[in-house]
Amino acid sequence: MFDWTIIGAGVSGSLIAHALAKYELKLLILEAESDVACGATKANSALIHAGYDAPFDSLRGKLNVRGNALYGPLSESLHFAFDRIGSLVLGEGDDDFKAIERLYENGVKLGVPGLRIIDQATLQKLEPNINTAFEFALYAPSAGITEPWEVAIAACEYAIDNGTKLMLNYPVADIAVNEGHFLINSEIETRGIINCTGIKADSIYQLVKGDTAIDFKIIQRRGEYFLLDKEARGIVNQILFTCPSSKGKGSIIAPTAHGNIIIGPNSEVVTKEATSTTFEGLHEVKTKVLNMVPSCPLHMNIANFSGIRAEPSTGDFIIEETDIPRFINVAGIKSPGLSAAPAIAETVLAIVKDIHLRAINDLKPKTDTINKRRPRIHLIHQTEAVQAQLIAQNPTFGHIICRCEQITEGEIIDAIHRNCGATTINGVKRRVRPGGGRCQGGFCAPKVLEILARETNRPRDEIEQEKKGSWLVKSKKSF
Amino acid sequence: METIIYDVVVIGGGPAGMAAAQKAASDPSLRVLIIERDHYLGGILNQCIHPGFGLKIFNETLTGPEYAERFIQFVHEAKVDCLLDTMVLAINSNNALTAINSDEGRMTIKFGALILAMGCRERSRGSVIIPGTRPSGVFTAGTAQFYVNIKGDKIGERVFVLGSGDIGLIMARRMTLEGAKVLGVAEIMPHSSGLTRNVVQCLEDFDIPLYLSHTVVAIRGTKRLEGVTLAKVDSAYRPIVGTEREIDCDTLLLSVGLIPENELTRVAGIEMCDKTKGPIIDNRMQTQRSGIFACGNVAQVHDLVDYVTEESQIAGYNAALFAKGKTKSTVAGIVVTVTPDFSMVSPQRLSFIGCDGTQLDSANIMLRVSHPAKSGVVVISAEANRLVTKRYNHLTPGESIHLALPLERIPATCQAIQIRLEVSI
Numbered sequence: 001m002f003d004w005t006i007i008g009a010g011v012s013g014s015l016i017a018h019a020l021a022k023y024e025l026k027l028l029i030l031e032a033e034s035d036v037a038c039g040a041t042k043a044n045s046a047l048i049h050a051g052y053d054a055p056f057d058s059l060r061g062k063l064n065v066r067g068n069a070l071y072g073p074l075s076e077s078l079h080f081a082f083d084r085i086g087s088l089v090l091g092e093g094d095d096d097f098k099a100i101e102r103l104y105e106n107g108v109k110l111g112v113p114g115l116r117i118i119d120q121a122t123l124q125k126l127e128p129n130i131n132t133a134f135e136f137a138l139y140a141p142s143a144g145i146t147e148p149w150e151v152a153i154a155a156c157e158y159a160i161d162n163g164t165k166l167m168l169n170y171p172v173a174d175i176a177v178n179e180g181h182f183l184i185n186s187e188i189e190t191r192g193i194i195n196c197t198g199i200k201a202d203s204i205y206q207l208v209k210g211d212t213a214i215d216f217k218i219i220q221r222r223g224e225y226f227l228l229d230k231e232a233r234g235i236v237n238q239i240l241f242t243c244p245s246s247k248g249k250g251s252i253i254a255p256t257a258h259g260n261i262i263i264g265p266n267s268e269v270v271t272k273e274a275t276s277t278t279f280e281g282l283h284e285v286k287t288k289v290l291n292m293v294p295s296c297p298l299h300m301n302i303a304n305f306s307g308i309r310a311e312p313s314t315g316d317f318i319i320e321e322t323d324i325p326r327f328i329n330v331a332g333i334k335s336p337g338l339s340a341a342p343a344i345a346e347t348v349l350a351i352v353k354d355i356h357l358r359a360i361n362d363l364k365p366k367t368d369t370i371n372k373r374r375p376r377i378h379l380i381h382q383t384e385a386v387q388a389q390l391i392a393q394n395p396t397f398g399h400i401i402c403r404c405e406q407i408t409e410g411e412i413i414d415a416i417h418r419n420c421g422a423t424t425i426n427g428v429k430r431r432v433r434p435g436g437g438r439c440q441g442g443f444c445a446p447k448v449l450e451i452l453a454r455e456t457n458r459p460r461d462e463i464e465q466e467k468k469g470s471w472l473v474k475s476k477k478s479f
Numbered sequence: 480m481e482t483i484i485y486d487v488v489v490i491g492g493g494p495a496g497m498a499a500a501q502k503a504a505s506d507p508s509l510r511v512l513i514i515e516r517d518h519y520l521g522g523i524l525n526q527c528i529h530p531g532f533g534l535k536i537f538n539e540t541l542t543g544p545e546y547a548e549r550f551i552q553f554v555h556e557a558k559v560d561c562l563l564d565t566m567v568l569a570i571n572s573n574n575a576l577t578a579i580n581s582d583e584g585r586m587t588i589k590f591g592a593l594i595l596a597m598g599c600r601e602r603s604r605g606s607v608i609i610p611g612t613r614p615s616g617v618f619t620a621g622t623a624q625f626y627v628n629i630k631g632d633k634i635g636e637r638v639f640v641l642g643s644g645d646i647g648l649i650m651a652r653r654m655t656l657e658g659a660k661v662l663g664v665a666e667i668m669p670h671s672s673g674l675t676r677n678v679v680q681c682l683e684d685f686d687i688p689l690y691l692s693h694t695v696v697a698i699r700g701t702k703r704l705e706g707v708t709l710a711k712v713d714s715a716y717r718p719i720v721g722t723e724r725e726i727d728c729d730t731l732l733l734s735v736g737l738i739p740e741n742e743l744t745r746v747a748g749i750e751m752c753d754k755t756k757g758p759i760i761d762n763r764m765q766t767q768r769s770g771i772f773a774c775g776n777v778a779q780v781h782d783l784v785d786y787v788t789e790e791s792q793i794a795g796y797n798a799a800l801f802a803k804g805k806t807k808s809t810v811a812g813i814v815v816t817v818t819p820d821f822s823m824v825s826p827q828r829l830s831f832i833g834c835d836g837t838q839l840d841s842a843n844i845m846l847r848v849s850h851p852a853k854s855g856v857v858v859i860s861a862e863a864n865r866l867v868t869k870r871y872n873h874l875t876p877g878e879s880i881h882l883a884l885p886l887e888r889i890p891a892t893c894q895a896i897q898i899r900l901e902v903s904i
Binding site: 227275276277278279281282301302303304305380384387388391392395396397398399400403404406438439440441442443445446460461464465466467468469470471472473474475 | 516564566568579580581582583584585600601603604605606608610611612613614615616619621622625626630631632633634696697698699701702703718740742
């Protein structure tokens with residue numbers, strides 16, 4: 001019997017696991033996909049918003065500002081990339097100025113630090129490549145960039161290091177509500193459930209509500225993106241937003257934590273073929289970014305992708321224990337979900353503490369938690385002495401597999417063998433980046449496949465790219 | 480950190496690197512080193528198991544591995560040293576480079592002359608922007624060729640190919656011979672970008688349809704590829720609404736162009752050519768950095784390996800002269816330009832003087848046309864003087880043109896050479 005089962009290992013579920021793993025609890029994470037962070041967490045703008053955007057009286061607004069503040073200490077303790085590079089909302093004309101003033105006032109009420117409106121001269125100095133038509137901007141120094149999947153991977157790794165169980169490729173199809181506990185898929189007993197299933201949050205909630213109608217629906221909102229080669233680095237220095245009042249919703253161009261440039265998203269409600277990109281969508285993104293940065297080198301594109309934001313019909317995050325005791329919904333985590341995630345985890349921990357006080361027993365902190373989560377090793381960024389030492393200890397650190405990102409075999413092996421380790425080609429790519437560079441895995445994917453097969457003791461034809469069923473090669477006799 | 484010293488260092492052990500190293504090492508007083516990132520020499524030739532290599536160099540047709548094997552023998556006979564599984568990280572400013580491998584860790588290698596022969600890589604889905612989902616089963620043609628020919632894997636049963644580059648054409652045939660059904664090859668241009676002989680021998684002989692002025696506008700499937708949408712394009716290469724057709728396939732091969740792999744070159748600050756995407760080179764295969772040479776697909780993408788070998792021998796010859804210090808050869812100054820009828824020219828600079836200080840009598844010029852022409856006259860001129868005129872039939876972008884330019888015809892004061900195409904109607 002588990003005390004709590006977290007369904008969904010996106011950034012919210014993972015950070016909740018990280019928070020709960022510090023207490024005397026038997027925890028389980030169930031993930032339908034082949035890796036953690038495979039839903040909205042792997043495909044978004046990768047930004048930690050400052051928090052002036054969502055209304056000051058909303059949960060989104062409060063948790064965004066709090067989440068942003070938590071990212072600093074969290075990134076240090078879990079060793080993931082996080083850099084407060086600041087953001088600018090660009091504007092021109094009276095309407096934009098009014099909109100930016102509203103954002104400023106909203107942000108001040110929420111306590112966003114350092115917010116200020118800057119003039120054209122300052123703006124041009126900060127971002128020399130932007131359209132000269134922009135006259136002013138809202139500057140938010142606390143906005144940052146991170147690697148969203150790395151946040152989730154690090155949090156899960158910590159949780160597993162501290163006794164949490166993670167089950168991948170485990171979709172939840174049935175939840176029975178029994179006296180004092182739940183029974184998932186007729187085989188997993190748990191006293192409590194935390195529903196962090198993103199776009200599936202309404203259908204998972206429906207499983208426990210039976211025929212009773214539920215009070216929210218999740219709308220799938222898709223955003224499409226361009227990702228540019230590292231050679232485009234420097235085209236912008238901070239996160240640039242268009243002003244939300246001018247021509248629809250805002251779009252961004254920003255550096256990523258690894259030095260690429262990310263551009264997007266558009267915004268479209270979708271039903272099926274959800275995570276595809278489209279000619280129209282990409283064209284829209286392209287038009288918007290060229291208006292922001294006319295010299296944007298879109299020919300340096302290395303990948304396009306789209307992500308789905310789980311938009312709640314209620315408009316705000318839904319983070320609460322439901323009328324089914326010990327079933328907690330963490331639903332409708334649309335933007336700024338990533339930014340708010342550490343605060344979402346904090347909120348859920350408070351709810352869990354409350355439930356334990358009320359109904360079960362006091363939540364006791366563990367006395368023996370360990371934080372052995374190490375930063376990822378990137379040999380080429382180490383000092384020469386450290387490189388020499390690493391290679392002497394383990395010669396696979398001298399063998400470069402990914403030539404674009406200069407990733408060594410040792411780094412890939414490390415990413416496979418950690419807790420919450422990679423099991424797929426894309427899982428390796430998310431953790432240590434072979435295939436994340438300009439050749440997009442043309443040379444290294446076959447080598448990564450080889451290493452995965454060897455290190456996980458599986459035949460080559462069982463190594464998949466991402467989802468279950470995304471096979472790459474078959475041995476001739478099995479065809 | 481260990482420091483190693485060689486007269487000539489070659490980065491890359493493919494056809495270019497091997498030919499250059501062999502030539503440089505033909506002077507037994509010189510120590511020559513090849514640094515190869517893979518664990519064998521030969522480069523991409525190893526996975527090109529089809530015939531058609533060597534007609535110019537060996538006067539017979541060989542497979543890729545056979546062609547590679549001959550040069551592997553040559554470099555061994557010439558006592559060229561090889562560092563395998565070794566990656567060059569940076570070219571430093573003081574005639575040295577930094578490399579890394581499992582046995583030695585980081586090392587510094589000093590050179591008298593350096594030859595860049597890193598080859599090229601394939602353009603990926605991102606560089607052509609194909610909308611749709613991101614399932615498995617979308618391979619660049621060369622990656623697919625590696626799985627099939629080196630690893631002996633089967634990669635799919637129903638295959639579509641986007642792009643009519645040579646590797647795409649070769650792989651259309653290869654997949655057919657492997658028992659897969661190849662449903663067609665789409666080419667966005669109104670003409671193939673591969674060799675004519677490959678269109679005939681790889682597609683026509685196997686009844687594989689070639690859809691010119693077509694492209695893939697969508698990719699379907701969330702796990703493995705389930706299908707692609709093919710559409711006709713207009714003269715501006717935009718898909719024409721209403722011409723879409725669905726093709727059910729589990730494999731899409733991309734043969735949408737090759738890019739010289741010049742990360743090291745760029746970081747070293749060596750001046751690049753916009754058209755070839757390689758370093759600017761002269762008729763001695765020297766870059767704009769004295770003592771650093773470039774040859775093969777790192778300088779410009781070639782259609783035939785025999786041409787790679789020829790120019791790499793020139794690079795090796797001159798690098799050896801430079802390393803021997805016969806002269807500190809200066810950077811070439813005469814600029815070679817082409818009209819838009821040509822997509823590229825190599826070399827982009829000319830020097831009258833060889834790396835040993837002697838007068839050169841002739842320079843090899845390589846050109847590619849931007850569009851097909853039934854016939855045309857290539858005219859090389861210096862200001863008003865026509866230096867060379869040569870007529871060609873059946874010009875196509877997929878096949879390079881090679882001609883010799885007698886240097887003594889160029890006036891001594893000349894600063895620039897122009898090359899244009901006169902198309903006869």
